[in-house]
Amino acid sequence: MDNHIALDPKNSVVVEACAGSGKTWLLVSRIVRLLLAGVQPGEILAITFTRKAAQEMQARLHDWLHLLASADDETVRNFLRERAIADVDAETLAQARGLYRDFLLSSSSITISTFHGWFMQIIQRAPLNADVPVGLQLLERTSALREEAWDAFAESLRAEPEGELAQQMQWLFNAIGLHNTRALLENFLGKRAEWWAYTLGQTDAVGWALEELRDALQVDEDEDPLDALLEQDFDLTVQAFASLLQSGSEAQQKVAKTLDEARAQQELQARYEALFNALHTAKGEPSKKIKANKGQDEVRFNSLLHGVIDVLHQVQDALAERAALRLNQAGLRCGATFLQHYQRLKLQQQVMDFTDVEWQVARLLKQSDSAEYMQYKLDSRYKHVLLDEFQDTNPLQWQILQAWFEASVAADERPKIFVVGDPKQSIYRFRRADSRLFGEVSEFLKREFGAKPLNQNVTRRNAPAVLDAVNGVFEAHPEGFVDFATHIAHHRNLPGHVAALPLLFPRPDGERGRGEGEEKSGEGEEESTGLVLRNPLLEARAEADSGARELEAEQFAAHIAAIVATWTVQDAAGKQRRASWGDIMVLVRKRTHLRVYEAALRAQNIPFLTSRRGGLLDTLEAEDIQALLTFLITPFADLQLAQTLRSPMFSCSDADLMLLAGLDTAAQQPLPLSTQHTAPSPQPSVLSPVSLWTRLQRCANTGSPALQRAHLLLQDWLQRADKLPVHDLLDHIYFSADVPHRYAAAVPESMRATVHANLQAFMEIALDVDGGRYPSLPRFLAELGELRAADNESPDEGRVGEVGNALRIYTVHEAKGLEAPIVWLLDANDTNSKTDSYGVLLDWPTNAARPAHFSLYGKQSDHGKQRLPLFEAEEDYARREGMNLLYVALTRARQALIVSGNGKSAEAEQKKNVLSWYDRIAQLQAAADNPLLTATGEAALIKAHATVDVDAALQRPLPTGKRAAGNTLEQRRGTWLHALLQHLTTPGVLAEQAALQALCGIPSAEMGALWQQAQQLLAQPALQRFFDAQHYLSAANEMPYANAQGELKRIDRLVEFENEVWVLDYKTGAAPDAAPYRAQMSEYRTAMQSVYAGKTVRCALVFADGTLREM
Amino acid sequence: MRQTESGGTHTAAAVFFEQVAAAILARHAHELPDLRRVTVLLPNYHVAQPLAQHLARGAGLPALLLPQLVTLNDWAQSVPLAQSITPDTCRATTLYQALRARNWFPDADLWGIAAELLDLLDELTRYHVPLPQSEEDFLAQLERAYQARRNSAMQFEARVVHELWYAMSASGELDAARAMQQRLAHLAQQAEAPLYVLLASDLARPEMRFLQAYGERAPVSVFDLRDMAASEPACAVVHAAWGRVEGAEDVHASTLHLREQATQLREHFPRSALGPRVRLFAAHGLEQEARAAEVQVRRWLLAGKNSIAIVAQDRLAARRVRALLERAQVQVRDETGWTLSTMAVSTVLMRWLDALQSDFYYQDLLDLLKSPYIFSDAEPGERKQLVYQLEQLVRKRGVVAHLDTFIELADAEAQTLNAPLARLRQAADSLRKKSDTLAGWLAALHGSLDILGVLPGLAADAAGEQLLQALRTWQEELAGDNTRFSRGEWRHWLALQLDRLTFRDLSIESPVLITHLAATRWRSFDAVQLLGCDAAHLPSADKKAVWFNDAVRDTLGLPVAALHRAQQRDDLLALLAMNDTVLATWQASKAGEENLLSPYLEMLRGLHDLAYDDDLAETELAGMLESAQVRSAPSTMPEAAAMPAPSAPLALVPQRISASGYNSLVACPYQYFARHVLHLNELDEVREGIEKRDYGEWVHAILHRFHEEFSLLEEHTRAELEAGLQRISAEVFAEYVERDYWARAWLQRWQQAIPAYLTVQQEIEAEGWHYAQGEVPFKLQFTPELQIQGRIDRVDVQAQVANVERVLDYKTQDLNKLRNKLKEVGEDVQLPFYAYARDACEAAYLSLDAEKMQAVAPAQEIRHLSQATMARLKEMFAMLREGATMPANGIDAVCEYCEMRGLCRKAEWNHG
C-alpha cells in the first residue's frame, strides 16, 4: 500500500486493511503527519470503536511525539521517512521536534474518542430548547429501568383491563404467550432508534406503519383467503383427484377418503385444514408418498395434485400474511406504549440511554439550524476526521457523520476524511452495525471528497502458518466472503502451527457411569429384590459427563497443560521463551457452555480469567462478601451467616455449625445426645425460630476458637455497618479479618491470583458506588443484585484483570483488537445459530435516511411470502457475519492456532450439510510438525518484584493523629462571645443582631443570652474607657504580633492611651481567679513594652460579668 | 496552633518567605515594630504563620506587631454594607418562577436550568460584563463571537439570557456578587496603606481590577511565586519544560527544542536540583496506586516528617488511601470534605421521601428503618429489633408496598410494630399535601423528621448537624417567599441543594492531611503525595458551562477553560517550588487500558530524562508494597479447602423425612446435611412479579378444587366440564389478576391447557382410574426412629378392582424434563416414596404442558422400585445414626442450582 497517498494530509483516503496490518500505526502516523503540517490538535477528530483502542492510540501518539523530540537526528529522519516524508530538511526536523511540547501543552486538544464519547460531547452542547435535559446523565445500565417501564406498562393495562390496548395484549398472550410477548416487545424496544427513524414525521406512527405493512404484505382485509376453496374449479379438481386416487392403491384410497370427508366439511377453516393435512406431512411439507402408481397417468395425476396443492399454498400464504399483520397490529401497539413508558421514566429521571443520545444527535444534526449551532458551540472545528474500524459503524452513526460533514461544509470548509476499516471484521450486527456501509461510504467519499481508495493485505501479526490457514479457509470466498484477497505475512520467519484436534463424540453407552448399567442388570434378573440402588453416602453419582463437550473440555485442559510445559513462543522483541498461561487466549462463540470448560480447567488447576462482570459477582469469594454484607443488614439471615462462617474469613468447621444447630437455646445447653423418639414431639427444638446469630452469641465463650473469633469480629462489624460507608466498612472487614491472606491460604495455588483480583475488584465496585448519591448498604446490595441479574448489560469490551499469568477466555466479540501468541478456538463444531424467533424485521438500505421496512415477526411458519426476500437477505447476512467472526477469531493468533470441537457422532457428522468452523479448518492440509514444540526457551519470566526487606516498622501500626475532643458548650459560648465583642467593638461594623448572629455562626438558641452579655459588658461604666473611642487614642481587636522566637500571639484587645497601653484579655469563666493567666499576661506585657517603649503597659483580664482584674 | 507546616524547616519554601519578609521589612523599616498599617493579601491562612515567622525573624525584635494578614475575600467581608444581601435560595425561586411563567422549557428540570442561569448571571456581574440594552444588539454580539450566522437556537439563547438578566437586575436586590463588587470598590476608594499580594497564578479579572484601582491611591506590590521561582535551580527544569503562556521573556520555552533545552540545562546546572525532590510512580490500577501512596506516607512518618499533604486529584484513590492509612491507625485530616448528598445523613432524608413517594415500597421502607438516624430516641438495639421483625414479617407475607397493608399485618401478627408504624403514618400525614412554599415544605419535613425521631440522631452527628443547620437556614431565608411548588419540584430542589453542600470533618488533628491542589498555594510541607496525576485528572476537567462556548465567553470577558488549566499548571509549579519532597502517582494502566500521565508531568519527565538521564521514576516502592502491609492480629490460617463430609451426632439426625428431603439426600448428602441437620434455609424473598412456581401452586389449587367438584368426568358433558374448570380457574386466579396484570397471561396459558387436560383426564377414566382424593397428606412411622411424611397431589383408584391405587403428581415442567428425571433409576425418589406411602401399584407424573400433556411413569415396576428405594432409605439412616459421614458429592448439574454451594465450598477444593 502506498503510504505516500495514505498519509498525505491533503488527501482524503479510504483504506481497506486486513487484520493485523497495523491500522493503528497508519492512523497515528497520519495524525503525526497532520500535526507536522500545522494542523491544530483541536482540529482533529479521531473515532474508534472501543475506549481501549482510543487510549492505545493516545499513548502511541505520545510515545512517537516524545521520540521525535528526544531521539537523535538520524532516528527522527528515519521515523519520518517511514511515514513517507522523503527529504527531511532542517526545518521539518525542527518542526517535528517541537510537536511534543506543542501537543502536550496546547490549549486545543485532540479528540480521540469512541462514537459513544463523542456523541456525549455533542449532546451536551445541544440547543437549550432541544428537549435534552440540562446536565444530562447517561444511563449506562438500562435493564432496571426497562423492568420498571414494564411494570408501569402493566399498571396502565391493569387500570383499563378492557381497553383497546389491553385487548391487543390479551391477543398476544393468547397467540404467543407471555414469555414470547415480552421477548417481542423487548426486541422492539431494542430497535427503537430504527422505529423512530422509520416513523419520523408520522403523527400516528403505529397506524401508518400498519398501513405500510398492509400494502407490503398485500393483505386485503375485505377478502377471505378461504373463499378460494369455494371456487367451483377448485372443488372439481379436488373431486377429480380424489376419484383418481380411488382407483389406486390402498394408501391412495385412504387419502381419497380423507379428501372426500374434507370436502364435506362445512366450516371453511376446517375444510382447509383437512385438505391441507391430507396432502402434507406433519411438518407441513407436501407429502412425497402421494405420487402416481404404475399404470396411473402420471401427467394427469400430477397436474391434479398440483392444482389442489397450489391453491392450498396460496391460501396458506395469504393466511400467513394476515397472521403477520395481526401480530404487528398487536405488537406494534403494545410495543409503542411500552416504549412510551420507558421514555417517560427516563425523562422523569433526567437521564438518556445511549440510543437516545445517538438518536437525538442524529435528529438535531439533521435540522440545519441546530446542526450549525452544535458545530460552533463545540469549541473544536474539525478539519480532519479519522475513522477507525469503520465496518462497525451503523447507519445512524453514518448519518450523523454525514450531517456533521454537511454542516461543516456549510459553516466552514470541507474536512479531510480518513477512513480505515475491514468489512471482513464486521461482527457487530447486533449493535446495528452494517458492514455494507463500508462500500457505500467509500463510494460516497470518492465522489464527494475525492477520497483515494487503498488496500492493505500484508499483516504484521500472524505467522505464515496461521496465514496459510486463513487463506485456506477464505480464498474460496465461502458464504459471500467475496472481498477476501490472499493475505501476506510480513514476518516470514515467525514459527507457527495450526492444529485441528480430533472431534470428540459421546462415549458409547457401555462406557457410561453406573445408573443405567444398574438398571439393566435389574431388569435382567427379574427377581423381587432386583434393584440395587446407589448409596449416596458411599458412592458419588457419576457425572453425566461422558457427553462430548465434557470430553472436549478434558482434552482442552490436558492439552493446555502440555503447551505450557513444552512449547516455546517468541516475544515482541523476537526472543524465544517458554509459553505461559498468559500467552494463551481461548475463544468461544458464545458463553453458553463456558461452565463446562472452566470446570475442566479448574480440575487441572489452570489459572484463568473470564472477562464478565456478572462473572465476578458469581464467584464464590464475591458471594461470600455479599453474604456477609447481607447478614450485616439482616442478622437473621442464617444461611448467609453460615456461609460467612464457613468461608476462609472464619473457616469454621461443620462441627462448629452443628454445635450451633444443636444448641438448646432455651437451656443454653447442647441437646442431650440421646434422642427421645418415644416422645411424640414432632418439633425438635432446633426448629425454634432462634437465629443462628443468637446462637453464636450464646456460645461466644464456649465455642471453638474459630467461632469465638467470628463472634468478636461480626459483632464489631455489625456495629460499624450502621455508620460506615460501604467501602470503608469493607476495607475494615478485609483488614480486621485478614481476608486476602486467609483466602490465599484456603484456595489452591492456581486460583490464588484470580481470587485476590476478585476480592480487589469487589472492593473497587464498593468504592465506585460509594461516590454515588444517598448511599446505604441495603441499596448497595440491591444494586449488586440488579447487576447480577442483568448479565449481558454492557457488551462493551471486557475487563482484563491485572492478574499476571492466567489463561484468558473471551468471546470472539470481546477479542476484537486483541491478539495472543497462541489462540484456542473452542467448541468450534457448533453450527447452531439460533436466531430470535420473535423480533423485528428491518430493511435499512445503506445510505437511506430511514428504513424501508419495519415489522415484527413471529414463528417461522408465519413469516409469509411477501417478506421472504427480506428474511433471506437477513440470513445471508447472518451467514456472512458468521464468516467474519471466524476471520476475526483466526487472525487473533500470532503463532499458533488450535481448534477443537465436539459432535453427536461420526455418522451425524457425515450427514450434516453445513460446514462448521471446525470443518473449515480441519479440512485444510495440516502441517506435519510443530516448530513451537521445542521446550528450549527459558521459562517465562513472571514479572515479580524482587522481594524487598522492609523496615519492620512498616508492618506495625503507627498511631498518628487524633480526633480532637469536641469543644464543650461552655468553650463554644466563650468563642462566640469573643467573636461578638470583637465585631461590636470594631468601628463601622454593622451592629445588627441578626447579621452578627449569621456572621459569627451562633445558634439562635444561644444568641439572646450572648447578645445580652455582650451588651452588658460593653455598657459597664468601668470599661467605657476601653470601648468608647472618645476615651482612647486607638484600639485593636485580635491583634496579632510575633515575638522574638517567631511565635504568633494574639491580643484580644489592645487599647492605647496618651501615657499607657492596655492589654485586655477576655475570660468567660465566672470565677475571677487570675492566677493561671499570669505567665501569659506577663509575656504580653514584655512584648508590648518593647513596642510602646515610652508608655506604661498595663494588663487586665475582663470577665464575662464585666469584672476587670488588672494583673 | 498545630505544629504542621512550620515554615522554618523547608529550605525550598524558606527562600521565598525570606524574600517577601525582607522586602516588606525593608520598605517599612521606619515603622518597626508596628506594621499594622500594612495589609498582606494571602492565598489562604496557612501561609500566615510562616510569613509571620519570617517577618519576626527578619525584624529580630522582641515583638513585632504584624501586618494585617488576610485573604481578599475576608478583607472584603469586613466592609459593612448598607443593604442586606438577597440569599441565593430566594434568587433561585424568583428565577424558577420566571422560567415557569415563560414556559420555555416545558419538560425540563427547571431547578437545574435556574442553577446554571444563576451561575451565569453571577459571572456576568462579577466580570462586569455589560449586556447591551437591546436583545438585538446582544444577539449581534453573540453572532460575532460564535462566528456564525444567527439561527433559532442562538436567538433562543440570547433571548433567555438577555431577558432574565434584565428581569433579575430590575428587582434592585443586592446579590452576593454585587455585594462583593461594592465592597471591593469601597476598599479601593479608601486605600491609603500599602498592600502586598502573594500570588501563585494569575488573578481573575475582577481582582486585577481591584488591585489596579487600589494602586491608584496606595502602593501595591505583588510577590508572584512564578517569577520568584524562575531563578531557583530546582524550578529551572520545570520552567523550561512548561514555559509560561504569557512569559515572553521565557526564551527557553518558546524557541528551543527539548534536546537543546536539555543541553542548556545541563550546562547551567550540571546536576539536577529537581531530581532529589520529585519522583513519579506509575501504578497498575487503583489499588497499587493507593498502596504505594499509603506506604510512602508511612515511610515519611517514620522518617520523622510531621506535615504531609496528600493532594487528591483523584477522589477515589484518596478515599482508598485514607482507608489503608487507617489500617495502620494513621488518621487523616481531610480538608476536601464530602458532598453532603453522598453521606448517610442525607440518605435518611431522601429515603424517607422515597418511601413516601412509593407508598412505602418495602425496600425503601426497610432501607429507611435501617438507617441509624431514625427513631434515635429509642435504644439502637430496640430499633433494630423492630426492623428485623418487620422485615421477617414482610418477607414471610410477601408484602410489596402500602403502609396500610403493613399496619394491618402488624395488627394481626406483631403488635410491637404498631407504634413505630403509627409514627410513620403520622409523619407521612404531615407531608401529605399537593403544594406549598419551599419554606412550608421544609417546615413540614422538619416536623415529620421530628415525629420519626430523626432530629436527635442527626444532631448527634457533625454532618447531621450541618444538614439540620442548612435546612433551618434555608427555611429562614425562604420564609418570605410565596411561590408554591409541588412535592416533586420541592424534592428536586432539595436534591440540588444537598449536592451543593460540602461537609468537612475538621475535628481530626494529624500531621497527614488530604487537600486540593488549589489549596496548596504558597504552602509547604515536609512531604507531598500527589495522587491521581493522570491526564484525566491533572489538569482536571472544567465543568462545562451550558451557556455559550469558550470563544463567546472570551469575547464577553468571562473566564475560559484555558484559564482553568493554566491555573492548575501554576499551582503545580508552586507546589514543586515550595516543597522538597514530592511523590506523584498515577495509574499507568486502568482495567487493562493504558492511561496517560498528566501532560505537565510527562513534559517534565521527558526533559529531565534527556537532560539528566533520569526519568524521575520511583523505583523502590513497588517492591515493598507486598511486605509493607500492616496486618491485624494474627489468627491461625485456614487449611486448604477440601470436600467436607461431616457426621452428625445422633441428636441431630433428623427423625422425619419428606420426599424432597430424601431427594436432597440422594442428590448430595451434604446438601441434605445443611438443609435438614443444620436447618439452613434461604431467606424468603418478597416476590414482586409472578413466577413459574406461583403458577404451579395455582394450577394445583385449581385441579384440586375441580376434582373435588367433578370427581367423575363421565357424569358430565364436556361443555359442563369445560365451563366448570374455566370458572374455577378464573376464581383461583381472580385475586392475582386483580393485583398483577401479568397474571392474566398465566391464566391464559392455563386456559389454553384446559381442553388438553380434560381429554387426558377422560382417557385416564377410560382406563378405569377414578379420582379418589387430592392433596393427600401422610405421615408414617417408617422405622422406630424415622417418620416419613408428605402430601400427594392426587390418588386415583381402579374402578373395577378394590384397593388398587395409583398416585399422581402434577408437574408444570415439560415432558422431556420429566423423562430425564426418571432416567437414572433411584435418583429421583418422589414417586416410589409416595407409592410406598399409599402402597400404590402405579405412580406417575402428569405433565401439565398444553402442548404435550401426558403421564410419565418410571420404567421399573413401581413396587420393586419402592421397595429398593425405601430399603436404601432405611440403610442410609441406619448408617447416619452410626455416624456415617455426609460427603458433598453432588454432580455439577445439581451444584449449579444448589443454595449450599457457599457452605460446601466446592469451587475452592483443590482438584489436582
Ligand code: SF4
Ligand atoms: S454445591 Fe454441590 S456438592 Fe455442594 S452441597 Fe450443593 S450439591 Fe452438594
